[in-house]
């Protein structure tokens with residue numbers, strides 16, 4: 210770990226909608242198990258070394274808060290940092306989380322305004338839950354602590370904290386895209402959200418495009434704000450307060466993925482997968498059930514590939530894993546029905562004795578199973594219509610130990626800014642173009658695959674999640690973006706034979 214980070218004064222206080230532990234009740238007793246995300250893995254050592262606190266919702270109803278607090282005290286001892294729960298009532302969960310976060314901000318920030326449900330009651334709840342988080346933060350922090358807030362659920366937290374007289378340094382990282390002005394301006398509460406964001410000291414975005422969209426929105430909606438470039442940031446000055454906006458593409462614990470992919474459990478799982486699907490290339494899709502992931506277009510592209518390239522018949526299998534998510538929201542259930550109908554139609558059209566073209570899995574896989582698929586698949590098909598980054602792309606790369614895989618990647622995933630040179634890029638709305646890209650990936654020579662995958666692996670290895678955490682914390686302290694890739698914005702070429710776009 211970078212020494213300057215450890216030497217900074219104060220503790221690190223992470224704030225996110227959910228705590229990094231999963232609480233479960235078994236036989237009447239509440240227990241916790243650690244969450245498995247890369248963010249937790251990367252932040253845990255920093256929290257332990259500097260002394261740290263993680264504040265978030267426990268996922269449990271608020272009438273068992275005393276019990277939750279008690280269990281979290283024990284978990285804090287074993288984690289080596291403090292876990293503090295913010296209680297939420299059932300109604301708050303419905304209106305702030307399901308409502309404002311997932312039925313307004315999520316679709317709008319992914320350019321899908323037609324999926325938004327602009328209910329004013331959601332806004333009222335969003336404000337009051339952000340205030341609730343802020344008062345928990347205020348009651349917890351000491352003067353020198355650095356507070357790092359994560360994601361779109363808590364965009365008002367800084368303004369609430371400043372209103373309560375908290376003057377600690379405040380950082381914010383947005384995991385999802387930031388939309389351009391013509392889309393952001395549709396938000397009825399655009400002014401409140403944008404001006405509240407200016408109460409942070411440092412804001413991190415996944416890509417240059419997200420940062421540029423944010424700066425443009427500020428310039429247009431808050432014309433009194435001055436903007437200058439300095440040390441790799443945009444510095445925005447508004448009402449005597451300065452906020453720096455920078456680009457920090459999030460990553461994965463590359464070493465850990467590679468190590469586990471080499472392990473016996475994954476090797477065995479990979480062997481079984483290929484044993485069941487002999488003499489054919491596996492194309493893998495792994496997504497949460499979400500309309501931003503572009504699953505129906507992808508299935509149609511696979512159908513197009515089978516229709517236009519008969520050489521693929523019986524030689525290729527799409528394994529599409531869909532992880533259940535937000536199923537209580539009607540749009541998500543509609544999407545599930547649409548996916549299952551398409552899978553049925555395509556399998557009905559092409560299945561032959563001994564070959565089913567699409568293997569559809571609708572459940573959460575264990576880490577071992579997931580890595581088995583990553584290790585085995587000859588092609589990864591990652592085609593979101595919009596995505597902040599897309600960690601699945603980076604995880605596939607880390608697990609592709611033999612460097613024989615091909616990554617097909619959407620031009621609208623944040624990951625494209627770092628990976629565009631060596632992935633096959635597709636426009637996820639261009640069904641025939643994507644179908645051609647599947648065929649190009651299938652036909653790619655082993656030498657070409659190796660050349661591309663080696664470079665992809667070097668990129669993800671170099672800029673892993675530890676580097677990301679260091680870069681953000683160092684930027685918060687030293688006010689410079691030192692030694693971190695300034696990834697230029699990806700702009701689709703007018704025409705490229707590489708990307709399988711049909712003209």
Ligand code: GDG
Nearest residue numbers: 384459497532572573574575576579596597598599600601
């Ligand atoms: C948001 C932004 C941004 C998936 N299926 C299984 C499983 N997973 C894990 C993957 C990966 C994670 O879930 C998905 O991460 P993504 O980045 O692909 O997508 P979001 O969940 O939408 O995340 C995104 C990210 O935040 C970080 O900033 O990249 O753009 O939307 O880690 O491994 N894990 C297991 N079983 C599964 O079946 N164990």
